[in-house]
Amino acid sequence: MASELLKSFKTSGAVAFSSPRLVKRIIKNIDFSHASRIIELGPGNGRITDDLLHLMRKDATLFAFEVNKSFCDDLEKLNDPRLKVFNESAAHIREFVGSDTHDGITYIVSSIPFGILPESECDKIMQSIHDISDEKTTFIQYSYSLIQYRRYKKYFPHLKVQFELINIPPAFVFVGRQ
Numbered sequence: 001m002a003s004e005l006l007k008s009f010k011t012s013g014a015v016a017f018s019s020p021r022l023v024k025r026i027i028k029n030i031d032f033s034h035a036s037r038i039i040e041l042g043p044g045n046g047r048i049t050d051d052l053l054h055l056m057r058k059d060a061t062l063f064a065f066e067v068n069k070s071f072c073d074d075l076e077k078l079n080d081p082r083l084k085v086f087n088e089s090a091a092h093i094r095e096f097v098g099s100d101t102h103d104g105i106t107y108i109v110s111s112i113p114f115g116i117l118p119e120s121e122c123d124k125i126m127q128s129i130h131d132i133s134d135e136k137t138t139f140i141q142y143s144y145s146l147i148q149y150r151r152y153k154k155y156f157p158h159l160k161v162q163f164e165l166i167n168i169p170p171a172f173v174f175v176g177r178q
């Protein structure tokens with residue numbers, strides 16, 4: 001619910017969930033035929049998650065890390081066996097996903113509000129993302145400004161930036177590879 005987003009502004013960093021146009025722009029960067037593992041960070045109530053599940057392969061897995069328990073309860077209601085919900089910070093991905101073996105490509109779809117989190121937490125999360133990434137991984141992150149560009153570029157040097165106007169507020173989508 002949008003009211004939950006406002007209530008938890010200190011961790012959500014947003015006044016509205018992603019618009020359908022922003023979700024579409026994010027998802028266009030995924031080659032679902034080769035995506036065996038998708039890791040979603042900060043899924044909220046599942047605006048992006050729902051579309052990912054619709055397009056994902058039957059044998060793919062979607063790991064969702066969300067710190068807000070109320071949003072985790074919403075995600076569980078999607079009731080899809082391919083979706084694994086963790087009420088955990090994105091700083092701990094490896095503890096839950098690290099040993100998973102897979103043949104295809106890993107996509108990391110992140111809504112983490114880096115702009116409002118303490119610097120040390122941002123570093124832990126980026127390190128955690130990097131630890132489970134390889135040369136085939138694609139990192140997709142949206143942000144409301146370009147301020148975080150250097151942070152993402154440090155871990156994903158091949159970084160492209162896209163822009164979506166139809167969102168509150170308008171958003172940049174960063175797409176990175178190692």
Ligand SMILES: C[S@@+](CC[C@H](N)C(=O)[O-])C[C@H]1O[C@@H](n2cnc3c(N)ncnc32)[C@H](O)[C@@H]1O
Pocket residue numbers: 008011012013014016017018041042043044045046047048065066067068071088089090091111112113125
């Ligand atoms: C801007 S909202 C995005 C919600 C949804 N993905 C969307 O695009 O509409 C950011 C989400 O990140 C979650 N979040 C913040 N810090 C987090 C962390 N360290 N680990 C996992 N989730 C986090 C918040 O609880 C919130 O649901």
